[in-house]
Amino acid sequence: MNKKTLTSERVKLEKHANEIRKQIITMAYVAKSAHTGGALSCVEIMVALYFTIMKVFPRDADNPLRDRLIFSKAHDAKVLYAVLAERGFFDKKILEGYEMNGGLLPGHSTRHCMPGVEVSAGALGHGLSMAAGIAYVGKIDKKKFRVFTILSDGECDEGSTWEAILFAGHHKLDNLITIVDYNKLQGFGFTKDILDLEPFVDKWKSFQWEVKEINGHSFEEIIKTLNHLPFKNGKPSVVIANTIKGFGGPKVHINQISSQYKPPTDEEIEEIFSEENS
Amino acid sequence: MRITFVHRLFEFAKKDKSIFLLTGDLGFSVFEKYIEAFPDQYLNMGVAEQNMAGVAAGMAIEDKMPIIYSIAPFTTMRNFEQIRNDICYQNLNVKIVGVGAGFSYGPYGHTHHGLEDIGILRTLPGLVIFAPGDPIETDLATKAMLRHIGPVYLRLGKAGEPNVHKKPIDFTIGKGIIIKDGTTITVISCSTLLYRAFQAASELEKENYSVRLISMPSIKPLDKDIILKSAKKTKAIFTIEEHSIIGGLGSAVAEVLAEAGSPVRFKRIGVPDQFTKVIGSQEYMRKANELSLEQIVKTIHATYEN
Numbered sequence: 209m210n211k212k213t214l215t216s217e218r219v220k221l222e223k224h225a226n227e228i229r230k231q232i233i234t235m236a237y238v239a240k241s242a243h244t245g246g247a248l249s250c251v252e253i254m255v256a257l258y259f260t261i262m263k264v265f266p267r268d269a270d271n272p273l274r275d276r277l278i279f280s281k282a283h284d285a286k287v288l289y290a291v292l293a294e295r296g297f298f299d300k301k302i303l304e305g306y307e308m309n310g311g312l313l314p315g316h317s318t319r320h321c322m323p324g325v326e327v328s329a330g331a332l333g334h335g336l337s338m339a340a341g342i343a344y345v346g347k348i349d350k351k352k353f354r355v356f357t358i359l360s361d362g363e364c365d366e367g368s369t370w371e372a373i374l375f376a377g378h379h380k381l382d383n384l385i386t387i388v389d390y391n392k393l394q395g396f397g398f399t400k401d402i403l404d405l406e407p408f409v410d411k412w413k414s415f416q417w418e419v420k421e422i423n424g425h426s427f428e429e430i431i432k433t434l435n436h437l438p439f440k441n442g443k444p445s446v447v448i449a450n451t452i453k454g455f456g457g458p459k460v461h462i463n464q465i466s467s468q469y470k471p472p473t474d475e476e477i478e479e480i481f482s483e484e485n486s
Numbered sequence: 487m488r489i490t491f492v493h494r495l496f497e498f499a500k501k502d503k504s505i506f507l508l509t510g511d512l513g514f515s516v517f518e519k520y521i522e523a524f525p526d527q528y529l530n531m532g533v534a535e536q537n538m539a540g541v542a543a544g545m546a547i548e549d550k551m552p553i554i555y556s557i558a559p560f561t562t563m564r565n566f567e568q569i570r571n572d573i574c575y576q577n578l579n580v581k582i583v584g585v586g587a588g589f590s591y592g593p594y595g596h597t598h599h600g601l602e603d604i605g606i607l608r609t610l611p612g613l614v615i616f617a618p619g620d621p622i623e624t625d626l627a628t629k630a631m632l633r634h635i636g637p638v639y640l641r642l643g644k645a646g647e648p649n650v651h652k653k654p655i656d657f658t659i660g661k662g663i664i665i666k667d668g669t670t671i672t673v674i675s676c677s678t679l680l681y682r683a684f685q686a687a688s689e690l691e692k693e694n695y696s697v698r699l700i701s702m703p704s705i706k707p708l709d710k711d712i713i714l715k716s717a718k719k720t721k722a723i724f725t726i727e728e729h730s731i732i733g734g735l736g737s738a739v740a741e742v743l744a745e746a747g748s749p750v751r752f753k754r755i756g757v758p759d760q761f762t763k764v765i766g767s768q769e770y771m772r773k774a775n776e777l778s779l780e781q782i783v784k785t786i787h788a789t790y791e792n
Binding site: 336 | 546549550
């Protein structure tokens with residue numbers, strides 16, 4: 209690709225990211241919902257996966273050849289729904305039913321609630337085991353698909369996550385790619401104050417994973433990193449994506465615990481949408 | 487029961503290549519032949535039951551039929567949330583096999599006793615629960631489990647359980663089995679105490695009780711009709727199980743009787759609501775919990791004659 213196509217590609221991705229942020233914030237506003245900061249922190253990752261990296265079939269969502277995405281940090285389902293709608297898996301109008309009575313989109317994403325939602329999750333520390341089970345079958349049945357999974361940093365507190373990390377490393381699941389949305393804020397404080405994950409890269413390495421650390425808001429870095437998978441033959445790949453909780457959302461909540469809980473106010477909505485239009 | 491289970495599994499694994507046995511690092515002297523015959527349908531998951539259940543869910547999503555195996559408390563409680571969310575909520579074709587029902591691992595101490603598994607699992611929608619009472623039932627329950635599409639829990643004893651059934655039986659999901667019919671009292675039992683219930687019935691018959699003895703290997707779904715018929719036909723119903731009296735077979739039968747407004751006299755015989763402080767063999771532990779043959783017969787007498 210020459211520089212010009214690269215730039216126009218980037219512009220497109222930025223446009224999708226902006227639209228998805230708008231949808232996330234609208235869902236949070238309408239449903240008076242929590243869990244917005246962690247949805248905003250992985251927008252670029254999700255856009256890059258669904259628009260550039262993963263093989264997906266929006267009109268044939270269960271096509272066996274597809275790459276699977278296991279969205280383990282399912283409390284941030286707003287971003288999953290918004291990106292699936294933006295990619296054409298279902299009508300954007302359905303996003304209006306997020307967390308609403310009788311709506312189709314539960315606060316924590318549920319298997320097949322909409323095409324493209326691969327698993328039910330919500331209790332932390334479950335997604336990586338399921339992803340590893342899928343990847344294991346992919347290996348033994350010699351399938352070409354890859355399994356991507358998005359973890360929160362908070363769910364790396366869970367012992368079950370580390371059981372799955374141990375398992376995937378031991379079985380050399382190099383068709384499994386984990387991306388940790390490392391926004392460094394969990395439910396009730398900063399990870400470093402609650403249960404420090406550092407040295408995080410070393411931990412994954414010592415469990416036989418190949419690790420890359422990137423800026424999770426840079427399309428350039430995300431795509432460059434995920435363009436060549438696995439990072440190493442015979443090893444599962446993990447991306448520690450340094451991100452900012454609440455990125456691109458109401459300024460008052462950026463990198464604050466409040467981004468996990470507070471739905472946007474009328475003023476914040478006005479601020480964000482007017483900025484976008486200007 | 488373990489051996490019967492693995493024999494039947496072996497037969498199915500030959501034909502059905504989607505069968506995949508996962509063990510939580512257990513199976514010494516049980517799985518060796520299976521592993522040798524089907525190395526590509528077996529995985530030792532290590533001592534990591536949560537991951538085992540989650541990986542099984544992932545495999546079932548990709549059309550395998552995983553069977554997860556460990557001692558009952560480890561494969562039902564340690565990973566209960568994975569069973570609830572990953573397996574049952576997603577209605578996946580995963581089979582859960584717990585060995586060591588009741589006090590099968592008596593001397594090992596409380597951590598290894600299987601006394602709450604039915605109680606907690608009964609709360610999960612869509613999960614079929616089998617608690618076979620002898621090797622014949624175990625064989626048929628294993629067959630039924632592997633033919634059923636959807637999550638199943640199979641509760642097994644350990645080794646040496648005697649056969650109760652003397653003639654061929656009809657094993658159907660959701661159906662009880664009448665071992666003998668009678669008019670004085672009904673005894674309903676399952677799992678590792680079925681034989682004890684059979685012995686108790688024989689003792690009581692010597693004293694001119696006419697005993698209707700029912701085996702209830704399918705705990706969920708439960709055979710409500712057979713319970714309600716028993717309530718009409720006999721003067722008292724007793725449940726006998728090697729499980730906490732809270733939540734197990736006795737509770738399930740009580741729910742049916744209470745909601746039907748049945749006036750029949752009813753008593754749950756099981757492990758009282760207490761941690762057993764002594765340790766010993768399965769029989770020793772039963773005695774410590776009023777579950778020896780003499781104690782059970784005495785309890786039935788005392789309840790019926792009052």
